[in-house]
Amino acid sequence: MPFFRKVVVAVSGGVDSAVASLLLKNKGFNVQGVFMRNWDEVEEHGACSVTQDLKDAEWVCCKIGIPFHYVSFVKEYWIEVFSAFLEDYRSGQTPNPDILCNRVIKFASFYKYAVTTLKADAIATGHYACTSFGDYLQYHNPEKGCRLLKARDSFKDQTFFLSQVPQISLQNTMFPLGNLLKREVKSIAKKYGLDQIAEKKESTGICFIGLRNFKDFISEYVDPNPGNLVDIDSGKVVGSHSGIHHWTIGQRCKLSGIPKPYFVAKKDSKSHDIFVAVGTEHPSLYTQYVFVEAPHWIHSTPDELEEHGILECWFRFQHTKPLNKCCLVKISQQELLVHLSVPLRAITPGQYGVFYRGEECLGSARITHPGPSLRSLGMELSSFPSNDKNLIEHV
Structure with a gap:
């Protein structure tokens, strides 16, 4: 693999990107780590603190012995991901910011930064996925194009979240964990003295929401828009709500004084009414x-x-x-x-x-x-x- 010598890894402070970096270095690549800041927690009252992740990412790079870089994509994230996220909620939709973030931040902004600023030959991430070019681009053939393939670990497979990745970025991306199981990744981390990262709790959910209640978070950005909760079978009003952005299809509605469990079946963005159905397996769902x-x-x-x-x-x-x-x-x-x-x-x-x-x-x-x-x-x-x-x- 003589062509791909310099590889820039997106390091997050977690075990997956740490082991990806380690494996690349052990393969003989010139590896550099980059920590991306995508959200400004100063504006969020401490809701999504990246301080510890930043420290962990820098510690990992020092422990492995690779250069560490820090880059901010806060502006790009706000414009291209978070603004679209809010607009979807205002219109009654339920977006998936993780897929959009991968497309426009990790595999566009970060990819461009790695190639143009750091002069990388390729990038790498700790995603559980494979490509037709191999985990280390050993079968690189741009003329045939690159295909995204499932990871060996079916439970951890992340191709769902990579489903909007641009072709040019994919052709130049390594996924060193593609053929490893999660338990094997943790074992490798411990073997090389990365115990504190191996035992670190994995982050889940949407980063910029942090540990806060979702309704509290979204209320800071989307104005209240009250409407009725309407029984989809009878047409009767069975309750009220403060905004369709607080509800998603299939969600349970706990209505005071009504013993029957209702679930959101449909939202009307014009009238702001939410139609609800009795029972989790109601045919309207x-x-x-x-x-x-x-x-x-x-x-x-x-x-x-x-x-x-x-x-x-x-x-x-x-x-x-x-x-x-x-x-x-x-x-x-x-x-x-x-x-x-x-x-x-x-x-x-x-x-x-x-x-x-x-x-x-x-x-x-x-x-x-x-x-x-x-x-x-x-x-x-x-x-x-x-x-x-x-x-x-x-x-």
Whole structure:
């Protein structure tokens, strides 16, 4: 691998990026670590402190023996990720900032910084993913293009969150953990004296929210917009709310004095009414159809879709949920219909539908709205097998 000598690693202060850096150095690469600051906690009353992560990242680089750099993408994050996040919530959608952050910050702003400022030949991250170019770009062939592949660790696989990565960045990205299990990564960290990082609690959820209640956080940025909670079957008002941005599809509504458990089935961004249904498996919560925007295809537009307007593949819109066999139908250049083999619960506008075929993550598209619910079609969930062959339980 003589061409890729200088590799810049996105170090976060966690065990995954630490071990990725270590493995690269042990392979003989000229490795440098970069800690990205994407959120200004000074403006957030200490909600998302990066101080400890910064110290840990610098300590890791010192321990491994690689240069350490610090770069701020606060402005870029605010403009390209957080502003879009707020706009989605104002319109009643539920966005996924992690996917957008990877696309525009880690694999665009950070990639550009590494290549132009630090003169890197390639970048690397601690993501659990593989590519057709190999964990260390040993099969690098730009003419064939690079394909994003599932990680060996099916539980930790992060291709879902990488489903919008630009092709040019992917061609020059190493994923040293792609063929390792999480327990193996922690074992490597301990072997090389990185015990304090190996035992560090992993961060979960959205970084800029931190440990605060989500409703409290979003209320600082989105003005109240009250409306009614309406029973979707009877049409009766059963409660009220302070804004549709506080609620997401499928969420339980705890209503005072009403013993029946209600769940959010639909939101009306014009009237600000939220339609709720009794029971977690109410047919209004399920659909077999999903409308999405024009997808981002990581490698290229699949031939079947290009030539015939139809593609059979696998779908998921939540990272932890099973893959669902589907058929994509091209409606226009800007819209696709996803026909699911098994109905899914709580399809949420603003989220991403991610498409797979075999071991490959093909790409993803933003969900604009679900199709007709089982309720509107006069169907019940019980009419579908509970253990359907069209579901894959793991990535």
